[in-house]
Structure formats: structure tokens, C-alpha cells
Amino acid sequence: MRITPLFLRTRSAGDRNRQPPEADEPASVVQMLNQQYIAAVRTNDARWFEEHLAGEAVIVLGNGRRMGKPEFLAMLKNEPKSYRSLDCRNVTLRVFGAIAQVDADAIWQLSDGSTGVSRYIDTYAWLESRWQVISAQVTATPQTVSRE
Secondary structure (H helix, E strand, O other), X not given: OOOOOHHHHOOOHHHOOOOOOOOHHHHHHHHHHXXXXXXXXXXXXXXXXXXXXXXXXXXXXXXXXXXXXXXXXXXXXXOOOOEEEEEEEEEEEEEEOOEEEEEEEEEEEEOOOOEEEEEEEEEEEXXXXXXXXXXXXXXXXXXXXXXX
């Protein structure tokens, strides 16, 4: 088993006094990051993910495919999805000090007519004096309907 010590890097050498944000600040910042995350998925914006995924982030797609940051960025560039729409509902945000989780249902339609609802959970950590995505998982729900 490989164990990566993510939290040993929560403060850089030049930023030793920077503590995690105050209790009310993470919710508003992570809520904004979640909206940007969904917009980046909708437009296959690899640049946004390059900036906001932690180096050791783990992404699990609805089909069970597990990948790290480099593989996810390559997928966005080489296997882009074309969305007609992608919206979220039932968004829940939980903050646990220097960790925050967002889960929601994503209602989507692809340009080929496929539609569905996926449930996702993204975990953010306060690393290097900013919020970064350390894990993301998408689960296809039974409502998912593919175009036949």
C-alpha cells in the first residue's frame, strides 16, 4: 500500500504562519470552486484542473476508471465530452477544518442525446495556502439513460 503524506505539505517554507481560513471562509470559497469545477467539466477546461487539482489527486469516474492528475488532464484533452447541458442539484457542502467535501447530483445531456444523472463527491484540502481538490468520484445513478 502506498501512503502519500499530503498534509505534511499544508504550509510551504515561506508561509509557515498561514493557517487554514476561518470557519466561515471555506464554505464560500469551496462553493465558488465547485461552481468553477462544474463549468470546467462542461467545457473540458484542462487548464482549470491543472491549477486546482492537487498533485496526488485521485479521480474515479462513473465507469470505475481510476486515475491520477496526469491521466485526468490527458483524458480531458484527448477524450473530451461534448455537453449540451450540465447542471447540479441537491448540493451539500461540509467543512471539517482544513478539509471540505461537496456532493451533489449532476444532471447532464451530451451532444449525442445521451442524458443522465450522476452523483459526485469532491474533496478539497487546504494545501500550500489554498484549497485544492484531492479526490473526486462520480457515480452513475439508475436514472442515467443512454441514447439507443
